Amino acid sequence: MDAHDKPVLVYATYPDAETAEAGGRALVAEGLAACVNILPGMVSIYRWEGQIERGQECVMIIKTRAALAERAIAAARARHPYTTPAFVVLPVEGGLAPYLDWIVASTCQD
Numbered sequence: 001m002d003a004h005d006k007p008v009l010v011y012a013t014y015p016d017a018e019t020a021e022a023g024g025r026a027l028v029a030e031g032l033a034a035c036v037n038i039l040p041g042m043v044s045i046y047r048w049e050g051q052i053e054r055g056q057e058c059v060m061i062i063k064t065r066a067a068l069a070e071r072a073i074a075a076a077r078a079r080h081p082y083t084t085p086a087f088v089v090l091p092v093e094g095g096l097a098p099y100l101d102w103i104v105a106s107t108c109q110d
Contacts, residue, residue: 004067006092007103012060012076013044013086020060023079027062031108032072037061065107066091 014020017040024036040058047053064072066089073087092100 004065005104006066007095007100008064008066008069008092009090010062010064010069010072010076011086011088011090012062012080013042013057014038014060015055015057015081016040017058019081020058023076024060024062026079027064027072027075030075031106032068032075033062033064034103034106035063037063063103065104068107 020038027033069089
């Protein structure tokens with residue numbers, strides 16, 4: 001499999017499940033993600049503007065191809081309410097071959 005076709009996961013955080021779902025649905029509809037998982041109920045503790053903050057968030061895991069990761073991030077960021085949203089690309093080093101093939105087949109090929 002070509003390095004650009006290799007599946008990757010994009011880890012992202014959102015303020016709530018509704019916002020994440022709207023963004024995730026758009027990514028799948030546009031072919032930029034094969035699937036997104038939304039995990040609500042996360043507590044985040046972080047430093048922002050010199051203060052330690054605590055907030056409720058949810059995690060979204062975006063399943064896509066390496067070649068589409070930056071486009072997926074750009075599309076998600078355009079709909080994201082945070083000034084500095086978390087988007088981190090994580091390589092997939094292995095997994096069930098038919099599932100990884102499904103990710104590739106389920107995303108746009110341009």
